[in-house]
Amino acid sequence: MSATPILPGFHPDPSICRVGEEYLIATSTFEYVPGVPIHRSTDLVTWELVGHVLADPEVVNAAPGAAGASQGIFAPTLRHRDGLLWMTTTSIRDVGAGQLITHAERPEGPWSEPVRVPGTLGIDPDLAWDDDGACLLTWRGFAPPGIHQVPIDPATGERLGEEVVVWQGSGLADTEGPHLIRRGDWWYLIVAEGGTHLGHGVSVARSRSPRGPFESHPSNPFFTHRSTDDAVQAVGHADLVELADGSWAMVHLGIRQAGSHPGFHVLGRETFLAGVDWVDDWPVVVQDRFEVAEADRSWSDDFAATMLHPRWVAPSVTPSSFATPGDGLALGHGRGPSEAEQSSVLCARIGDRSWDASASIVQGDACLSVRLDAGRWYGVERVGDVARARAVSAPFDQVMGEAALGPDDALAIRVRAAEPRLGESSGPDLVSLGLARDGEFVEIATLDGRYLSTEVAGGFTGRMLGLEALGAPARIARVAYRACDAGSAQS
Numbered sequence: 001m002s003a004t005p006i007l008p009g010f011h012p013d014p015s016i017c018r019v020g021e022e023y024l025i026a027t028s029t030f031e032y033v034p035g036v037p038i039h040r041s042t043d044l045v046t047w048e049l050v051g052h053v054l055a056d057p058e059v060v061n062a063a064p065g066a067a068g069a070s071q072g073i074f075a076p077t078l079r080h081r082d083g084l085l086w087m088t089t090t091s092i093r094d095v096g097a098g099q100l101i102t103h104a105e106r107p108e109g110p111w112s113e114p115v116r117v118p119g120t121l122g123i124d125p126d127l128a129w130d131d132d133g134a135c136l137l138t139w140r141g142f143a144p145p146g147i148h149q150v151p152i153d154p155a156t157g158e159r160l161g162e163e164v165v166v167w168q169g170s171g172l173a174d175t176e177g178p179h180l181i182r183r184g185d186w187w188y189l190i191v192a193e194g195g196t197h198l199g200h201g202v203s204v205a206r207s208r209s210p211r212g213p214f215e216s217h218p219s220n221p222f223f224t225h226r227s228t229d230d231a232v233q234a235v236g237h238a239d240l241v242e243l244a245d246g247s248w249a250m251v252h253l254g255i256r257q258a259g260s261h262p263g264f265h266v267l268g269r270e271t272f273l274a275g276v277d278w279v280d281d282w283p284v285v286v287q288d289r290f291e292v293a294e295a296d297r298s299w300s301d302d303f304a305a306t307m308l309h310p311r312w313v314a315p316s317v318t319p320s321s322f323a324t325p326g327d328g329l330a331l332g333h334g335r336g337p338s339e340a341e342q343s344s345v346l347c348a349r350i351g352d353r354s355w356d357a358s359a360s361i362v363q364g365d366a367c368l369s370v371r372l373d374a375g376r377w378y379g380v381e382r383v384g385d386v387a388r389a390r391a392v393s394a395p396f397d398q399v400m401g402e403a404a405l406g407p408d409d410a411l412a413i414r415v416r417a418a419e420p421r422l423g424e425s426s427g428p429d430l431v432s433l434g435l436a437r438d439g440e441f442v443e444i445a446t447l448d449g450r451y452l453s454t455e456v457a458g459g460f461t462g463r464m465l466g467l468e469a470l471g472a473p474a475r476i477a478r479v480a481y482r483a484c485d486a487g488s489a490q491s
Contacts, residue, residue, distance in 0.1 A: 003230075003231040003232055003256070004292040004293065004294055005254070005256075005270035005271055005272050005292070005351075006041075006044070006045060006046075006047055006251070006271055006272065006273045006292055007025065007027065007039060007047060007270060007271035008267065008270050008297070008351035008352070009267045009268060009270060009349040009350055009351035009352075009462055009463075010267065010268030010269070010270075010349050010350075010461050010462030010463070010464065011027040011037075011253075011268070011269070011270055011271045011349075012027060012028050012075075012237070012253045012268060012269035012270075012271075012460065013027055013028040013074070013075035013076065013124075013177065013237050013253060013269075014026070014027050014237070014239060014251040014252065014253060014271040015027075015075070015076055015077045015078045015179070015239045015251075016078070016239050016240075016241045016249075016251045017078050017079050017080045017085075017241060018080070018241050018242065018243070018244070019080045019085075020244075021042060021244055022040055022041070022042055023040070023041045023042070023044055023241065024038055024039070024040055024078060024080075024085070024107050025038070025039045025041075025047065025078070025251060025271065026038055026053065026076045026077075026078035026087060027039075027076070027271060028073055028074055028075050028076060028089070028460075029054075029060075029072065029073050029313070030062070030069075030070050030071065030072045030073060030074070030459075030460055030461050031060070031062035031068045031069060031070065031071050031072040031315045031316055031373075031461075032060075032072070032313040032314065032315055032347065032461075033054075033055070033057045033060050033062075033313060033314055033315070033316065033317060033318055033319070034052035034053075034054060034055040034060075034313060034318070035052060035053065035054035035055075035059075035060045035072065035073040036052055036053035036054050036073060036076050036087060036089065037049055037051070037052050037053075037310075038050050038051050038052065038053065038078070038107040038108075040107060044243075044249055044273055044290060045273070045290060045291070045292050045293075046295070049310050049311070050107050050108050051107055051108040051109055051310065052310065053076070053087050053102060053104075053109070053111050054073060054089075054102070054111070054114075055111075055318070057316060057317050057318055059091060059100070059114055060072045060073055060091060060316070061091050061093045061094055062093070062315065062316045063093070063316065064315075064316045064317070064343060065316075065341050065342070065343055065374045065375075066341050066373060066374040066375035066394060068315060068316045068374070069372075069373035069374060069375070069459050069461075070373070070458075070459040070460045070461060071092055071093055072091065072092065072093075072316075073089055073090070073091055073092075074089060074090040074091075074092055074123050074124065075089065075090070075123065075124045075176075075177055075237065076088065076089035077089070077124075077125060077126045077127055077179065077239075079127050079128070081127075081129055083105065084103045084104070084105060085103060085104050085105070085106070085107060086101065086102075086103045086127050086154055087101070087102050087103070087104075087111070088100065088101045088102075088125040088126070088127050088137070088154075089125065090122075090123045090124065090125065090139075092123070094116075095121060095122070095123070096121065097116050097118070098116040098117040098118045098119060098120045098121075098157070099116070099117045099120045099122075099125040099137065099139060100114040100115065100116055100117075101114060101115050101116075101117065101125075101127070101154050101157060102114040102115075103154070103155070115154075115155070115156055115157035116157050117137055117150075117152055117157045117159065118157070118159065119159065119163070120137065120139060120141075120148070120150065120163075121141065121142050121143065122139045122140045122141040122142050122148060123139065123140050123176065124139055124140045124176050124177045124178060125137055125138070125139040126138045126139065126178050126179050126180055127154060128180035128181075128182070128210055130209075130210050130211075134151050134160070135151065135152055135153065135154045136149055136150070136151055136152075136180065136210055136211070137149065137150055137151075137152045137154075138166070138178045138180055138189075139178065140175065140176040140177070140178065141165065144165060144168075145168070145175070146165045146166075146167060146168035146169065146175065147165065147166050147167045147168070147169070147175060147178045147189065147191065148163055148164070148165055148166070149163070149164055149165075149166045149211065149212075150162070150163040150164075164211070164212075166189070166211065166212040166213075166214060167189055167191075167205050167212065167214045167216075169191065169193055169203065170193060170203045170205075170216050170217075170220035170221070172193035172194045172199075172201070172203065172220075172221065173193065173194055173195055173199070174192070174193060174194065174195045174196070175191050175192075175193050175203075176191065176192050176193075176237075177190075177191055177192035177236070177237045177238075178190070178191050179191075179238075179239050179240070180210050181240050182210070183242070183248075183278070183281075184281075185208060186206050186207070186208065186281055187206065187207050187208070187209060187210045188204055188205070188206050188240075188283065189204065189205045189206070189207070189214050190202065190203075190204050190238055190239065190240060190283075191203050191204070191205075192236040192237040192238070193220070193221055193236070194221065194224070194226070194236070196234065196236065196237065196253075196269070196460075197234050197255075198226060198233055198234055199226050200224065200226070200234040200235060200236035200237075201220075201221030201223060201224030201226060201235070201236055202221055202222060202223040202224065202235070202236050202237075202238040202252065202285075203216070203217065203220035203221045203222065204216075204217045204220065204222055204282070204283060205217065206281070206282070217282055222282070222283065222284070222285070223235065223236075223238065223250075223252070223274075223285045224236070225254075231256060232254040232255070232256060232272060233254065233255050233256075233257055233263075233265075234253070234254055234255045234269070235252050235253070235254045235272070236252060236253060236254075237252060237253045238250050238251065238252035239251055239252075240276060240283065247275070247276075248275070248276035248277075248278070248283070249273060249274065249275055249276060249289075249290070250273070250274050250275070250276050250283075250285060251271055251272070251273055252271070252272055252274070253269040253270065253271060253272070254269065254270060254272045255267075255268075255269055255270070255454075256270070256353075257428070257455075258353070258417060258418065258420070258428035258429065259418060259420055259426045259427045259428040259429075259449075259450060260420045260424065260425050260426045260427075262455065263428075263455070264427060264428040264449070264450045264453035264454075264455045264456070265428070265453060265454055265455070265462075266353075266372075266428055266429065266449060266452055266453045266454070266462065266463050267350060267351065267352075267353070267462045267463055268454070268460075268461055268462015268463065269460070269462070270351075270462075273290050273292060274286060274287050274289065274290070275287075275288075275289025275290060296483055297351050297352060297481075297483045298481060298482045298483045299311070299480075299481050300478060300479065300480040300481070301329075301478065301479050301480075302328070302477065302478045303325035303326065303327075303328050303329040303476070303478075303479075304325070304326070304327070305325055305326070306325065306326050307325065308320065308323065308325050311348045311349070312346055312347070312348055313346075313347050313348075313464075314344070314345065314346055314347060315342075315345065315347070315373075315374065317344070319346055321344075322334075322344040322346075322469075323344075323346045323467075328362065328475050328476060328477045328478075329346075329467070329475065329476040329479075330473060330474075330475050331344070331346070331364075331366065331467065331468065331469035331473060331474045331475070331476065332344060332469065332473055333469060333471065333472065333473060334366075334367075334468040334469035334470055334471065334474075335468065335470065335471075336470065336471050337365060337381065337383050337470045337471055340375070340392045340394070340397040341374050341375055341394075342369070342371065342374040342375075342377060342466065342468060343374070343468075344468055344469070345369070345371070345374075345466040345467065345468040346466065346467045346468065347371070347464035347465065347466050347467075348464060348465045348481070349462070349464060349465075350370065350462070350463045350464060350465055351483075352483040352484065353415075353417045353428075353429060354415060354416050354417050354429070354483075354484035355414075355415050355481065355482060355483050355484055356412070356413070356414050356415075356441070356480075356481070356482045356484065357370075357412065357413045357465055357479070357480065357481045357482070358410040358411065358412040358413075358436040358479070358480050359410060359411045359412075359467060359476055359478070359479045360410040360476065360477040360478045360479075361382050361410070361411060361474060361475070361476055361477075362475050362476065362477045363473075363474055363475035364469055364470075364471075364472055364473055364474030364475060365381070365382050365383050365384065365469065365470040365471060365472070365474060366381070366382050366411070366467065366468065366469050366470055366474040366476065367379045367380070367381040367382070367390075367411075367466070367467070367468050367470055368380055368411040368412070368413060368465075368466070368467060368479075369413075369465075369466040369467075369468070370413055370415065370431060370452060370463055370464070370465060370466070371452070371463065371464050371466045372452050372453075372454070372457045372459060372461060372462070372463060372464075373457070373459060373461065375392060375393075375394030376392060376393050376394060376451070376452060376457045377392050377452070377466065378390070378391050378392075378413075378431050378433060378447055378452060379392075379413075379433065379466070380411045380412065380413060380433040380434060380435070380444065381411075381470060382405060382411060382470075383470065385404060385405050386402050386403070386404060386405060387402065387403050387404075387405050387409070387411065387434075387435055387444065388401070388402045388403075388444070389401045389402075389433035389434070389444040389445035390433075391445075391447055391451070393451045393452075393456075393457070400433070400444070400445035400447065401433075401444040401445040402444065403434070403435060403442065403444050405435070406435075406437060408437070408438075409435045409436065409437050409442075410435065410436040410437075411435065411436075412433075412434050412435055412436040412441055412442075413431065413432065413433055413434075413465075414431075414432040414434070414441050414443075415429050415430070415431050415432070415449070416429060416430050416432075416484075417429050418430055418449070427448035427449045427450030427451075427453070428449050428450060428453060429449035430446050430447070430448065430449060431446065431447045431448075431449045431452070432445070432446040432447075433445050433446075433447070465479075465481065467479065
């Protein structure tokens with residue numbers, strides 16, 4: 001397996017399907033709106049973002065501010081059947097209303113109004129169709145714990161039969177993320193087990209019927225990196241796809257930790273790719289089948305278009321409810337300059353371990369930040385004619401330094417991967433907050449990045465680049481993001 005993700009940064013819980021010669025991946029998004037991005041590829045290695053499934057913040061249903069961290073939309077499943085794409089997922093605050101299902105003719109949408117399947121308490125739903133065309137909803141149920149299944153009408157959410165528990169796992173904790181896969185005469189139930197951190201793995205059971213009974217693989221989990229020195233850890237939550245030539249591939253999540261013991265990951269759970277062979281009708285992972293090259297993920301945005309680029313999302317609310325592009329970016333009222341909890345913040349995923357970003361503010365007070373959630377962020381704020389570096393890791397809130405703003409200064413953040421030394425405590429990276437002035441970076445403060453890691457802050461997301469107005473509305477002329485490869489990490 002390549003140590004380079006195919007979807008770097010915060011792209012967890014991947015689900016994949018093939019439509020002709022194209023492949024589509026959906027990933028989970030938690031509190032961010034729009035939810036469930038769809039990426040498209042023809043080679044499984046290079047991917048483009050083509051849209052999102054869930055644009056309605058009421059469907060995502062994450063509380064505003066810090067209370068909404070890691071709420072919202074959990075793991076999706078994406079499938080193609082009879083000319084339609086089907087997506088099913090869980091909105092965790094509405095878990096009592098049942099799993100939600102929506103469909104579309106194209107990944108760009110429009111997607112139908114979601115329907116709910118009543119009485120399906122749990123997470124991680126999957127859709128599969130048997131030989132008779134019956135649609136089976138399979139999910140991690142809570143009572144009793146295990147993998148549950150019920151036949152349904154996916155267009156209406158109506159239950160069409162009895163709910164059963166088809167498998168309770170191999171004996172490891174947290175059996176979840178089921179996907180039913182058909183190959184020949186066998187049906188395979190792929191699940192995640194061991195929890196979504198360092199004990200994570202992929203297990204499988206098989207049956208001649210999609211309704212079971214299922215026989216557990218004798219060597220479950222059949223794929224895991226636990227207790228190894230692999231650069232990619234916590235691998236799991238996998239989905240399989242048959243390629244056009246009859247071979248198979250697998251996508252799964254993983255994390256890349258850095259810094260001293262116990263290691264810290266900051267980009268979230270990312271999507272990786274591996275090959276799959278079949279031995280005695282069991283899947284065998286071929287980790288080095290695909291070569292995934294590093295890509296330059298640099299971008300800039302002057303917000304000249306009338307629509308926001310699809311990279312932009314927002315926690316709990318629609319981005320367009322407070323951010324308006326066209327001749328720069330107009331940001332509506334945000335948190336007050338003395339407040340620490342972020343509210344109306346426009347976000348873009350960060351997919352690199354070393355990077356630079358800047359924002360040119362032309363009107364009002366504003367903040368450029370790197371954040372894990374509303375209560376855990378580092379940022380550089382423009383307040384009047386002063387730029388200040390600020391670190392928030394709830395409940396702590398500290399201004400780390402200030403500098404006078406020149407007329408052409410831009411707010412800037414510089415992140416560089418750290419090199420741990422034996423016997424020394426080191427975070428995963430150094431986050432520098434400052435100004436971009438005449439092509440140079442002017443540092444105000446540099447902070448240990450571990451406080452913006454999942455190991456310290458918790459949650460299911462990853463770092464995002466954030467833009468917000470402070471108090472009154474603000475206007476931003478341009479935002480630039482530059483990815484730095486290993487060779488330029490110290491530049």
